[in-house]
Amino acid sequence: MLKRNFTEEQNMFRGAYRKFLEKEIAPHVERWREQGIVDREAFTKAGEQGFLMIWPDEEYGGMGDDDFRFEQIIIEETANVYAGDWTNTLHSRLVGPYLSRFGNDEQKARFLPKCVSGECILxxxxxxxxxxxxxxxxxxxxxxxxxxxxxxxxxxxxxxxxxxxxxxxxxxxxxxxxxxxxxxxxxxxxxxxxxxxxxxxxxxxxxxxxxxxxxxxxxxxxxxxxxxxxMGFVYLMQGLAEERLIGACGFIASAQKAFEVTREFVMERKVFGKPLSYMQNTQFKMAELRTEIDVAQAHVDACVAQFNAGHLAAEDAAKAKLYTSEVLGRMVDEGVQLHGGAGYMDEYPISRMYTDARITRIFAGTSEVMKLIVGRDIFSDKFVSYIDR
Missing domain, CATH: 2.40.110.10 (Butyryl-CoA Dehydrogenase, subunit A, domain 2)
Known part of the structure; x- marks a missing residue:
């Protein structure tokens, strides 16, 4: 895998957040799934540790660091413990920025501190x-x-x-x-x-x-x-690139996790007296998926860099959202297939990852809408899309 561009501070942040997840979040995921809702305490505990809405200025309780890579780490590590159902990033990076971008000083002072602490869920x-x-x-x-x-x-x-x-x-x-x-x-x-x-x-x-x-x-x-x-329509459009980048980061992190659990399974599962991983079909399938995941990750990381620089294009965010959701769909489908009958059992992580992944080609703009955006950019000088009428 290619070396990724995280600072020493961000790597330390990753380690601290991973420990927080292992202690405060992962042990409760199964119960949350059964009850159909995450405990509110998940937000307040994250807020207490400084892992919720870290970008606002210190006067509002945040770190004052708007580097998206911190949120990328949060997204990746959350996916790694199967806690993608916890919509902490929706709260922190999808909805929260509306307050900072378009809110006045009074609104920021009234709402942001409680959002940072997790007391006010968005x-x-x-x-x-x-x-x-x-x-x-x-x-x-x-x-x-x-x-x-x-x-x-x-x-x-x-x-x-x-x-x-x-x-x-x-x-x-x-x-x-x-x-x-x-x-x-x-x-x-x-x-x-x-x-x-x-x-x-x-x-x-x-x-x-x-x-x-x-x-x-x-x-x-x-x-x-x-x-x-x-101007609400314009405001919403300004947030769509970030929303799709958030999605892409989560989708490729989930694909990586699905790859890991599938790799572990095929190395242990015996077929005709040999590990399933010895079979050429298994190796070819996993090689294809490894390549797709790595290529998609490189594009997502490039989009993060573009976003941090302030000029992530809408069509590039759409490409990232489109491709990563499709890669995740292929990964979990092949993962279930390589698990065989076990892949259909909910006790195996790949089963619930399969059903969780289906929505990714729908929310934040369907795959078809992403193709319209990319296609409109390709032929921008040749036609006017119905979307613009």
Whole structure:
């Protein structure tokens, strides 16, 4: 494997975080999967140790270091203990930055310290029953009423939907005159009219609370609007490259873990008196997967470097998300096949990794949408995509 570019400080951080996971997170993963939700204490314990939202300035309780490689380490090590269901990175690097990028000083002071400590758990609500990747189809509406907004709508498939104390909700603010005018509203736990539906049953990611959210005449004070209430669509687009990079880091880390457990199994499993790893088919399959994982990891690391430099292109993030999710899908499928009957048994990690992995080609933009983004870039001077109309 190629040598990766982490500093001595980051390697020390990795070791400390690994110990934290082994003590505070890994022993509870099975119970969390059974109960369908991660204990809130997982967030507060991570916050106490400085492993949650490490990038905010010290005045808010963070490290003040925005190097994405720290989060990359968190993502990789979390996957290594089968705790990908714990949406700590969604809280820390997907939703949290909306507060710092578009929030004012008062909003940052009010929310960031509690987010850093884990006391306030974050979620973002974009997806609706009839609007997923196509945000233009959103039906949630917020109506301005002077000193407050009245929010109505339904959101679904919201990660952290049950645990969340603060939800960044996207809603249209001028649907009649400007269908693209959208605001981001900070809806807090306990606001009248804000209700949660079921903790949805899923194929995989069993410990991740995924819920329906309902907003019925919710009065959102103007102090809880992020930035310009007509620019929410633009704000969301600015965060998509990072969201897809987060996904790519997690997908390739999971593929690496699936490779490791499969390698261990085929070295121990005997077929016709010999280890399965002696078979040429096994060696060829594993060689192909090793190559794909390493190539994908090199691209992801390059994207991280580009992101840190401030110029990760949307199409490169889309390529990373597309390819790593597809590599993970191939890895877990071959892993189950090489495990034979054991691969279908839930007691073997590869079984649950297989079902957990299926969603990766859907969330943060489906593989088909990623192909549209890349294809549009390839032919940008030849046609106008329907997405732009």
């Amino acid at each position: 979620a973002v609500a974009m997806t609706e029953p009839d609007a997923g990747s196509d945000l233009a189809g959103m039906r949630a509406i917020a109506k301005g009423m002077g000193d407050h907004w009245v929010l109505n709508g339904t959101k679904t498939y919201i990660s952290n939907g049950i645990n969340a104390d603060l939800v960044v909700v996207a809603a249209k603010t001028d649907p009649e005159n400007n269908p693209h005018a959208m605001g981001l509203f900070l809806v807090e736990r306990g606001m009248e009219g804000f209700e949660r539906g079921r903790n949805l049953k899923k194929m995989g990611m069993k410990a991740q609370d995924t819920a329906e959210l309902f907003f019925n005449d919710v009065k959102v004070p103007k102090e809880n609007v992020l930035g310009d209430p007509t």
